Amino acid sequence: MTPGRPGTSGAAAAPEPGTPGGRGRRLVPAYLATGGRERPRGTADFDRLTVLVSTDQRPPEMDFGPEHRRLWTLLRPGALTVVECAAHLGLPVSATVFLAADLVGGGHLLARSPVPKAEAIDRTLIERLLVGLRALP
Amino acid sequence: MDSVPSPEPATAPVAAPRPEPRTESRPEPGPGTVRYLPSTGQTLMKLVVTGPFGVGKTTLIRTLSEIPTLHTEEVMTTSSAGLDDLRGLPEKATTTVAVDFGRLTVPGDLVLYLFGTPGQERFFPLWQDIARGALGALVMADTRRLADSFPVMDMVEEQGLPYAVAVNRFPGAPAHSDEVLRRHLDLAPETPLVQCDARNRRDSIGTLIALGEYVLSRLTQDAP
Numbered sequence A: 001m002t003p004g005r006p007g008t009s010g011a012a013a014a015p016e017p018g019t020p021g022g023r024g025r026r027l028v029p030a031y032l033a034t035g036g037r038e039r040p041r042g043t044a045d046f047d048r049l050t051v052l053v054s055t056d057q058r059p060p061e062m063d064f065g066p067e068h069r070r071l072w073t074l075l076r077p078g079a080l081t082v083v084e085c086a087a088h089l090g091l092p093v094s095a096t097v098f099l100a101a102d103l104v105g106g107g108h109l110l111a112r113s114p115v116p117k118a119e120a121i122d123r124t125l126i127e128r129l130l131v132g133l134r135a136l137p
Numbered sequence B: 001m002d003s004v005p006s007p008e009p010a011t012a013p014v015a016a017p018r019p020e021p022r023t024e025s026r027p028e029p030g031p032g033t034v035r036y037l038p039s040t041g042q043t044l045m046k047l048v049v050t051g052p053f054g055v056g057k058t059t060l061i062r063t064l065s066e067i068p069t070l071h072t073e074e075v076m077t078t079s080s081a082g083l084d085d086l087r088g089l090p091e092k093a094t095t096t097v098a099v100d101f102g103r104l105t106v107p108g109d110l111v112l113y114l115f116g117t118p119g120q121e122r123f124f125p126l127w128q129d130i131a132r133g134a135l136g137a138l139v140m141a142d143t144r145r146l147a148d149s150f151p152v153m154d155m156v157e158e159q160g161l162p163y164a165v166a167v168n169r170f171p172g173a174p175a176h177s178d179e180v181l182r183r184h185l186d187l188a189p190e191t192p193l194v195q196c197d198a199r200n201r202r203d204s205i206g207t208l209i210a211l212g213e214y215v216l217s218r219l220t221q222d223a224p
């Protein structure tokens, strides 16, 4: 894996032929792969609000470029969303998603899918939000 | 000797990782400057704050955000027909748009991200991308140029996103009753309208509550 990924700005989600038997629907809260041998997930699994955090596995220099390692280092002390990582690193969101997908694939980052997906915006959640907003100092 | 920075020792310890050659000189973000998420169990949601140029989007986000507002540079490919014709570029051109955002932790383990998106039509693809999965939108308006918010409202409606209108009160701008503003903005009766000062926290929270109540009412209606 080299740092210079093709700059497909359209983020054409790589098809995932390896998805066994069409299971693993994307709605399943996705703690993405941690096993170092897992192939990288498609970037389509990532959103601006996907939460990222580093694992203890430092990305080896021979496999990852400096930008990958900057992202991993940024996330050592705690969790941030993709869009916050992009802002702190001065990178476009699309580029940050590529880096994150590579690192998740290698077991160097963990990703938590943004909750909720559009379908999951329900009454309970909005009611909770309103209670919280009214309680704000 | 104190004023001369000592150069890198020629023989760095073997174990120490070599610092990356950096193209820019700003310090690497880290524990001192970055506000990490306090816990990983929170539910994250987003809202879009949109409206014409200079209407107070950034101000509202800054008022509400618990972190210093951040921004990303989003690269967009546009046809030059839609571009401000300053450079006379042929056919396709890439523009970079700054999208600022802030974060607001709400009691009950919720975190609201507020994205300030430019309301100009040529940014529609970017706008759509950011708005996907958002709870709703706050469309900001200025009483001195209400009509500037029309294209934004069209965009939000096209996206099918529930929205509330926040009329930002600027000093010296003419004051109008809600009723007059609704008529001039041609609002549907159910669309919330809130007058606010985007620099005021209570006002700004009020705009979020108005939008939240509206989103809830729509969900109630749609429920089987």
Ligand SMILES: Nc1nc2c(ncn2[C@@H]2O[C@H](COP(=O)(O)OP(=O)(O)OP(=O)(O)O)[C@@H](O)[C@H]2O)c(=O)[nH]1
Residues within 6 Å of the ligand: B051, B052, B053, B054, B055, B056, B057, B058, B059, B060, B116, B168, B169, B170, B171, B196, B197, B198, B199
């Ligand atoms: N008096 C007053 N001034 C405001 C208010 N909101 C914004 N301003 C001022 O209006 C100017 C524009 O506000 P911004 O928040 O930058 O507007 P914006 O919509 O983010 O502007 P662009 O990103 O350039 O489109 C700034 O100088 C603000 O200080 C308000 O509620 N009251």
Ligand SMILES: [Mg+2]
Residues within 6 Å of the ligand: B057, B058, B059, B100, B116
């Ligand atoms: Mg702004």
